[in-house]
Amino acid sequence: MDTPERSKIGGTPLSKFEDSPVFNFINSLSPIQPVKSVDSIHTEQSYLQPVSSIFTSPHANLQRESRFLIRNSLSEFSKDESSSDNVNESNLCTGVQNAVSLSRCTVIAQENCSVICSLNEATVDPPDECSILPSNLPQSEQHDSGSPDHNTAPWYDIKMDVTLDIDRAPVELVHFVQNGLDKRKSLLASESEFLENYPLEQNKDEAVGCDWVNLISDNADVPLIFDSNNESEVCRGPIEELGDSSKPAQDLDNSQKTQPDESFGPCVQNAAQDPPVNHSAENGKEDETAHTLQILSGTCQNQVLLSNGTSDQIQSGHKVESQQQRGIRRRCLVFDMAGISKKNLQSNSNQHSSSSLLSNEKMASDDKCSTPGTSQAPCVLPGIGLHLNTLATTSKERPVTQEMLASGKELISMPCPVGPFGPTTSGWKGKSLAVEKDVSPTENEVQNLQIMHNDASQAPALGNGEELNQVSPKKKRRKSEHGGESEACKRCNCKKSKCLKLYCECFAAGVYCSEPCSCQGCFNKPIHEETVLATRKQIESRNPLAFAPKVIRTSETGQEMGEDANKTPASARHKRGCNCKKSSCLKKYCECYQGGVGCSISCRCEGCKNAFGRKEGIVLIGAEEIEQGEHETDHCEREKDKPDDDGQQHATVQIDENHSSEGLLSVTPLQTCRPSVKLSFCSSAKPPRSSTLPVGFSPWLYTSQHFQKSEILPQHKLEKHVNTALEDDTPDVLRCDAPPSNGVKTTSPNRKRVSPPHNGIGLLPSRKGGRKVILKSIPSFPSLTGDASEDYP
DNA sequence: GAGTTTGAAACT
DNA sequence: CAGTTTCAAACTC
Numbered sequence: 001m002d003t004p005e006r007s008k009i010g011g012t013p014l015s016k017f018e019d020s021p022v023f024n025f026i027n028s029l030s031p032i033q034p035v036k037s038v039d040s041i042h043t044e045q046s047y048l049q050p051v052s053s054i055f056t057s058p059h060a061n062l063q064r065e066s067r068f069l070i071r072n073s074l075s076e077f078s079k080d081e082s083s084s085d086n087v088n089e090s091n092l093c094t095g096v097q098n099a100v101s102l103s104r105c106t107v108i109a110q111e112n113c114s115v116i117c118s119l120n121e122a123t124v125d126p127p128d129e130c131s132i133l134p135s136n137l138p139q140s141e142q143h144d145s146g147s148p149d150h151n152t153a154p155w156y157d158i159k160m161d162v163t164l165d166i167d168r169a170p171v172e173l174v175h176f177v178q179n180g181l182d183k184r185k186s187l188l189a190s191e192s193e194f195l196e197n198y199p200l201e202q203n204k205d206e207a208v209g210c211d212w213v214n215l216i217s218d219n220a221d222v223p224l225i226f227d228s229n230n231e232s233e234v235c236r237g238p239i240e241e242l243g244d245s246s247k248p249a250q251d252l253d254n255s256q257k258t259q260p261d262e263s264f265g266p267c268v269q270n271a272a273q274d275p276p277v278n279h280s281a282e283n284g285k286e287d288e289t290a291h292t293l294q295i296l297s298g299t300c301q302n303q304v305l306l307s308n309g310t311s312d313q314i315q316s317g318h319k320v321e322s323q324q325q326r327g328i329r330r331r332c333l334v335f336d337m338a339g340i341s342k343k344n345l346q347s348n349s350n351q352h353s354s355s356s357l358l359s360n361e362k363m364a365s366d367d368k369c370s371t372p373g374t375s376q377a378p379c380v381l382p383g384i385g386l387h388l389n390t391l392a393t394t395s396k397e398r399p400v401t402q403e404m405l406a407s408g409k410e411l412i413s414m415p416c417p418v419g420p421f422g423p424t425t426s427g428w429k430g431k432s433l434a435v436e437k438d439v440s441p442t443e444n445e446v447q448n449l450q451i452m453h454n455d456a457s458q459a460p461a462l463g464n465g466e467e468l469n470q471v472s473p474k475k476k477r478r479k480s481e482h483g484g485e486s487e488a489c490k491r492c493n494c495k496k497s498k499c500l501k502l503y504c505e506c507f508a509a510g511v512y513c514s515e516p517c518s519c520q521g522c523f524n525k526p527i528h529e530e531t532v533l534a535t536r537k538q539i540e541s542r543n544p545l546a547f548a549p550k551v552i553r554t555s556e557t558g559q560e561m562g563e564d565a566n567k568t569p570a571s572a573r574h575k576r577g578c579n580c581k582k583s584s585c586l587k588k589y590c591e592c593y594q595g596g597v598g599c600s601i602s603c604r605c606e607g608c609k610n611a612f613g614r615k616e617g618i619v620l621i622g623a624e625e626i627e628q629g630e631h632e633t634d635h636c637e638r639e640k641d642k643p644d645d646d647g648q649q650h651a652t653v654q655i656d657e658n659h660s661s662e663g664l665l666s667v668t669p670l671q672t673c674r675p676s677v678k679l680s681f682c683s684s685a686k687p688p689r690s691s692t693l694p695v696g697f698s699p700w701l702y703t704s705q706h707f708q709k710s711e712i713l714p715q716h717k718l719e720k721h722v723n724t725a726l727e728d729d730t731p732d733v734l735r736c737d738a739p740p741s742n743g744v745k746t747t748s749p750n751r752k753r754v755s756p757p758h759n760g761i762g763l764l765p766s767r768k769g770g771r772k773v774i775l776k777s778i779p780s781f782p783s784l785t786g787d788a789s790e791d792y793p
Numbered sequence: 794g795a796g797t798t799t800g801a802a803a804c805t
Numbered sequence: 806c807a808g809t810t811t812c813a814a815a816c817t818c
Contacts, residue, residue: 496812502802503812542803582799588815589799796818803811 491516492524499524500535502546507532510547550575551595577602585610 490511494504499522502508506517506524512532513524523531539546552575574592577600583589585599585608592599598613599605608614 492813494813497802501812503814505814508802539802546802576801579800583815587799589801591801594815794818796816798816799814801812801814803809805807805809 492519492522493517494519494522496521498522500532502539507535508547545575548575550591551597573597573600574603578605579603580605580608584608 492504492506497503506513513522578592580590588594599610
């Protein structure tokens with residue numbers, strides 16, 4: 001924090017470098033602050049460190065993760081376009097890979113740097129070549145006038161314009177950027193030379209370079225380009241101020257200092273609850289900057305989406321959202337991911353190479369960004385967990401959002417509420433990283449993961465959405481009391497559990513308790529991260545699925561998500577099933593009902609009247625149904641156990657299903673995601689297909705151990721066990737991925753229920769033979785297996 | 794807002 | 806694995 005420290009890099013006084021002709025030359029060339037800015041950035045780390053505490057909060061992590069995802073998605077593009085730039089930059093920082101080792105803070109700083117880079121690009125004389133961009137860019141520059149204040153408002157305007165042209169102009173934009181990059185390259189080259197002379201500084205630069213690389217990669221994408229413009233503007237504010245003001249180095253540093261905070265802006269907000277980070281310093285600027293940062297982050301996400309092809313809608317909406325979100329985002333950074341994932345899903349379903357590219361890009365970026373853990377794991381993982389919680393909570397909002405989902409506004413709404421924890425702790429990170437490695441195997445897998453995240457996040461919401469709406473007004477009141485956010489966010493009222501047990505909704509959702517919570521003696525806070533993690537591990541050791549989303553959805557593919565998502569909801573079901581005796585599964589006491597899913601075979605409920613569907617199924621004759629026969633068999637058994645009103649149920653079930661499909665289930669997209677992921681892993685052996693996905697994933701789940709250990713599969717197994725009869729296919733898939741050896745615990749929490757006599761085993765083959773006969777009763781919900789079966793001819 | 798009901802989670 | 810207790814949400818008044 002102290003200026004003196006900043007002034008020196010690696011013990012060498014900055015002044016030395018500043019005095020160097022190279023430095024001057026660079027400064028003269030680049031409108032933006034050159035090396036110095038780098039130093040400042042570097043120094044930012046020190047500033048950031050205090051902020052790092054923010055990251056400890058899962059929320060913050062999530063955001064960051066989302067960013068990384070974006071990066072990843074963009075990265076490939078960046079490779080092509082920015083690669084050249086990267087080379088130069090790489091020269092500056094040869095240790096980019098090492099950058100991974102950088103603290104989270106550094107990562108953030110890098111992001112900031114990246115912004116700067118983009119600015120440089122933008123600021124560079126736009127090539128005349130780009131007819132389209134120039135119009136847009138110049139505007140942005142005008143806005144750039146520099147004050148952070150300008151950043152926000154003007155920025156929107158610019159962005160909007162840009163977005164309009166996006167579809168047409170991407171290529172041109174790219175050229176433009178490239179041109180800018182070329183100039184920049186020359187600068188960099190000079191810098192690199194200089195650096196050679198000044199090794200110490202070079203180190204610093206390395207860090208910066210890493211950022212640059214990331215930035216470049218991000219910016220590289222066409223969508224990024226737009227963003228880059230925006231970003232540039234956003235960033236410019238501070239930067240230009242620095243440059244224009246020609247403030248002393250310290251001032252510059254200070255101004256940049258704010259940047260880190262800004263970059264964290266969202267995080268900070270998220271963290272706001274938790275930890276008072278050291279933001280106090282420059283609140284005014286931070287607010288603005290935070291704004292811009294969020295916007296940037298949002299833009300990045302948008303960019304990803306754009307890449308998918310939904311650019312227009314998403315961007316416009318997203319931009320607006322970004323600002324709106326500012327206040328809102330506290331926890332659920334993941335939502336953005338989810339939103340993205342949805343789009344990815346759509347793109348996947350609809351498409352085309354683009355999606356693949358994205359996935360590839362993401363993967364590549366991940367690979368590139370050895371930075372790692374940071375980048376990828378978080379990206380992928382985070383979304384999942386959070387969503388679960390958020391889903392449930394956010395579901396209310398969903399009705400509104402569904403359209404939004406398509407448009408991309410979802411993203412906005414999503415982020416608001418529940419915030420999740422990201423893998424906050426280093427431990428989590430490590431895990432996440434490990435996961436990355438495991439996951440990395442295939443790009444597709446990655447996509448799937450992301451999708452899952454998205455789906456998961458969404459799914460819960462959907463499932464709950466209607467229910468939530470249905471929820472007693474009191475709840476709404478309570479939530480409303482807390483504020484708009486609160487509705488989406490989970491909040492607990494724990495008194496004895498210290499919020500370290502699954503009793504606590506927040507904890508169960510993998511989210512830290514926040515302001516809205518009225519818990520007592522809460523340990524579920526970033527401050528007690530270690531405790532939380534330890535407790536989590538304990539619980540997971542007992543029940544690996546404890547933090548898994550309770551509602552599992554069979555996702556056939558991303559398609560459901562995108563188009564049919566609304567219709568397919570039926571596929572969702574509760575992981576373990578309920579055990580209701582008095583509520584008739586018509587109240588939120590029932591987890592199935594609460595999750596917006598119908599009861600399934602796994603349920604032990606008595607007098608089930610679940611409006612979303614009952615165990616009993618309808619007679620289905622379709623091929624799918626035949627496949628479902630497997631489920632049915634279970635159902636039949638189930639029915640035997642619980643004879644409800646079959647006839648009525650049929651009608652009700654169908655209606656309900658439609659219902660769910662439209663309203664609730666549509667939410668469940670999340671569920672689909674998960675399975676896809678798992679499948680993806682297995683995919684090598686088998687083509688991806690629908691599988692059972694937990695609707696709401698707690699951020700923790702994915703982020704944490706499951707991925708790392710590749711335990712994910714185990715979960716499936718567990719789920720399988722739970723759902724035993726129902727999910728034949730998924731088990732197979734799971735099997736592929738997770739050999740029994742992995743078998744985390746066969747003792748799933750469900751075990752009680754699961755053990756089922758129903759099928760006893762879920763022997764697929766045998767069943768299939770008998771399917772046709774059994775068809776009578778079909779679970780109201782499309783069994784997970786059914787979906788899977790579809791995939792398998 | 795307090796009290797009751799409910800069912801999951803945790804414990805034995 | 807079953808039964809019991811604990812817990813906090815959901816619900817009612």
